[in-house]
Amino acid sequence: xxxxxxxxxxxxxxxxxxxxxxxxxxxxxxxxxxxxxxxxxxxxxxxxxxxxxxxxxxxxxxxxxxxxxxxxxxxxxxxxxxxxxxxxxxxxxxxxxxxxxxxxxxxxxxxxxxxxxxxxxxxxxxxxxxxxxxxxxxxxxxxxxxxxxxxxxxxxxxxxxxxxxxxxxxxxxxxxxxxxxxxxxxxxxxxxxxxxxxxxxxxxxxxxxxxxxxxxxxxxxxxxxxxxxxxxxxxxxxxxxxxxxxxxxxxxxxxxxxxxxxxxxxxxxxxxxxxxxxxxxxxxxxxxxxxxxxxxx
Ligand SMILES: *Cc1c(COP(=O)(O)O)cnc(C)c1O
Numbered sequence: 001x002x003x004x005x006x007x008x009x010x011x012x013x014x015x016x017x018x019x020x021x022x023x024x025x026x027x028x029x030x031x032x033x034x035x036x037x038x039x040x041x042x043x044x045x046x047x048x049x050x051x052x053x054x055x056x057x058x059x060x061x062x063x064x065x066x067x068x069x070x071x072x073x074x075x076x077x078x079x080x081x082x083x084x085x086x087x088x089x090x091x092x093x094x095x096x097x098x099x100x101x102x103x104x105x106x107x108x109x110x111x112x113x114x115x116x117x118x119x120x121x122x123x124x125x126x127x128x129x130x131x132x133x134x135x136x137x138x139x140x141x142x143x144x145x146x147x148x149x150x151x152x153x154x155x156x157x158x159x160x161x162x163x164x165x166x167x168x169x170x171x172x173x174x175x176x177x178x179x180x181x182x183x184x185x186x187x188x189x190x191x192x193x194x195x196x197x198x199x200x201x202x203x204x205x206x207x208x209x210x211x212x213x214x215x216x217x218x219x220x221x222x223x224x225x226x227x228x229x230x231x232x233x234x235x236x237x238x239x240x241x242x243x244x245x246x247x248x249x250x251x252x253x254x255x256x257x258x259x260x261x262x263x264x265x266x267x268x269x270x271x272x273x274x275x276x277x278x279x280x281x282x283x284x285x286x287x288x289x290x291x292x293x294x295x296x297x
Pocket of ligand 1: 029149150183185186187188205206207208209210211244245246247
């Protein structure tokens with residue numbers, strides 16, 4: 001917390017923490033995987049860069065350098081003693097002022113780490129999840145600055161997630177303001193149709209680092225990837241669909257709105273991409289290029 005290692009039980013904030021009331025906090029979600037050569041943080045540099053980009057979009061000044069944040073992340077993981085973990089850096093406006101403007105409130109930075117397995121369950125990762133098109137939509141591009149990863153946007157995600165869970169689904173797919181598919185509550189979406197992979201272009205979505213990883217892995221495997229808008233019914237008739245995110249990793253979608261996708265089993269391309277993704281993240285890839293994604297601690 002703010003440059004010091006703090007015991008779990010002492011990691012507390014004041015009730016008048018500005019971000020708690022007004023919703024502006026910048027965060028990241030990063031994973032550390034256990035590899036044969038020790039623990040490695042996946043795409044650390046890209047996550048740290050996005051953390052600073054998110055802050056820049058909101059004119060929030062993080063009182064540390066990129067290098068200090070990257071080093072602090074490594075130090076926090078090391079001190080946790082965890083072999084594999086999820087890492088959550090968060091920059092927020094602390095206690096100081098009340099009112100919409102955070103001017104005068106300090107910018108506090110914390111990094112928390114904890115063990116976190118398959119975000120949508122082991123069964124979801126292996127066999128796919130059931131999703132529902134949400135009645136809630138992703139914010140307009142001039143309402144949400146979607147290039148930023150901001151805690152406040154998760155109010156919208158929670159409405160969608162709550163609705164999906166209440167109706168017995170695992171996850172929600174949100175549409176954009178024009179009705180095209182946007183993303184899930186905290187993950188990007190891909191479909192496969194006629195051997196072509198499509199993913200939402202950068203408009204209403206967060207520019208996922210897993211999305212970028214998967215596009216590169218797919219292209220390297222000789223597959224065609226297009227960043228192109230698509231509609232919910234194209235998911236209904238897609239051969240395969242999956243979600244990507246640091247938490248969700250690559251989670252197959254087996255059903256949307258009560259329509260089973262293809263056979264209802266994770267498709268060949270999805271399974272292949274999962275395999276290459278996990279081998280890259282766990283340092284088992286034979287492709288030397290993938291080594292650049294790993295920061296050994
Ligand atoms: C974090 C996040 C994602 C996934 O991004 P990754 O960099 O792959 O973890 C997708 N959508 C939203 C809204 C997110 O907050």
